[in-house]
Amino acid sequence: QVQLVESGGGSVQAGGSLRLSCQASGYTYSRYCMGWFRQVPGKEREGVAAIWGFGSTSYADSVKGRFTISQDGAKNTLYLQMNSLKPEDTAMYYCAANKYGTNCWDADWYNYWGPGTQVTVSS
Secondary structure: OOEEEEEOOEEEEOOOOEEEEEEEEOOOOOOOEEEEEEEOOOOOOEEEEEEEOOOEEEEOOOOOOOEEEEEEOOOOEEEEEEOOOOHHHOEEEEEEEEOOOOOOOOHHHOOEEOOOEEEEEEO
């Protein structure tokens, strides 16, 4: 059983940066997809970034060039570096793991989810 816990959220002004961390307990195999998703109340959850295989990554168009997903296998930790933050980035951010290693952009394929960390960006 994999458990995920996010940290690093908070409040920041537009243009600022935050780095989210996701500590995984239990073993996450290299074949897993690891992803960051976000959700605003009243809206659907959306994919932000995903990483799989030997470091392949994918990003939502809205965050390309601003966010970077990475992982430290030795620490079993997933990161999301968020730069040039905008008010529209305000959301609850969730870390997730997909044990199937496929359909890495589809939230329905993710088996394990963290409780989330709030990111608020003020203008």
